[in-house]
Amino acid sequence: MKDTSFDEVAFFRAIAASGARALLIGRRALVLLGLPVLTADYDFWLHIDDVERFNAVATGFDLAATQPPEEARRRGRYVLENGEHVNVLIARSVPTVGGVIVTFEEVWARRQSASLSDTDAVALPSIPDLNLTKQFAARPKDLEDIRMLQVLARTDEA
Amino acid sequence: MTQPSDALIAIQDQSNRTVSVAEMRAYLDAPMSEFEREQILELARWFRLRYPTGAQRLSYVRRAYARWSER
Numbered sequence: 078m079k080d081t082s083f084d085e086v087a088f089f090r091a092i093a094a095s096g097a098r099a100l101l102i103g104r105r106a107l108v109l110l111g112l113p114v115l116t117a118d119y120d121f122w123l124h125i126d127d128v129e130r131f132n133a134v135a136t137g138f139d140l141a142a143t144q145p146p147e148e149a150r151r152r153g154r155y156v157l158e159n160g161e162h163v164n165v166l167i168a169r170s171v172p173t174v175g176g177v178i179v180t181f182e183e184v185w186a187r188r189q190s191a192s193l194s195d196t197d198a199v200a201l202p203s204i205p206d207l208n209l210t211k212q213f214a215a216r217p218k219d220l221e222d223i224r225m226l227q228v229l230a231r232t233d234e235a
Numbered sequence: 236m237t238q239p240s241d242a243l244i245a246i247q248d249q250s251n252r253t254v255s256v257a258e259m260r261a262y263l264d265a266p267m268s269e270f271e272r273e274q275i276l277e278l279a280r281w282f283r284l285r286y287p288t289g290a291q292r293l294s295y296v297r298r299a300y301a302r303w304s305e306r
Contacts, residue, residue, distance in 0.1 A: 108292050111292070115299060115303060174256055175260075176256075192288065193289040193290045194290050199289065217254060220262045224263065
């Protein structure tokens, strides 16, 4: 069983305070928007220049990077782990399976803020951009997530 | 630790595969019934009412995942 002592609100707060341009993507973003979906991991899309800044935050939560920053930049992604598993995408752009090129800079510019509490918030992609990030891997569960997000977006409840 | 069965591995492979563009379009373009739409909205309404803050929602999912992974 996963160690439940990890303080995820403190983790998100520290990321925001660090100034790292980090977007929470994946199913935890859906959870914040109000969809109760299960997930084990944290998924971020991070600006490629902010790896060291992000890792410095992670170190404070006993999370260690699987690759040094230069290797991670070459690969476009890396993982932080130690009990928790944090997937970090750092590619400047990623194609969807349908061939749409999605760039971090554009998604960051359109980001939304999801409140955690009265004082804390997390940066997320807009819902249309979140849908696009779900098409990077386009697994069956990603398609289910997209349909749910589409309902939220259309009803303006998100 | 027990080894996963072939059936479980096959299910995992199936759920982790990347679908084709045609499959994706067929799935996403399929019309949504009013029932499906209302089910999704009802789920979101319940979750948001029961867990009004983002921190509470994240905490719920951590607990739910821990329970699920203990099975």
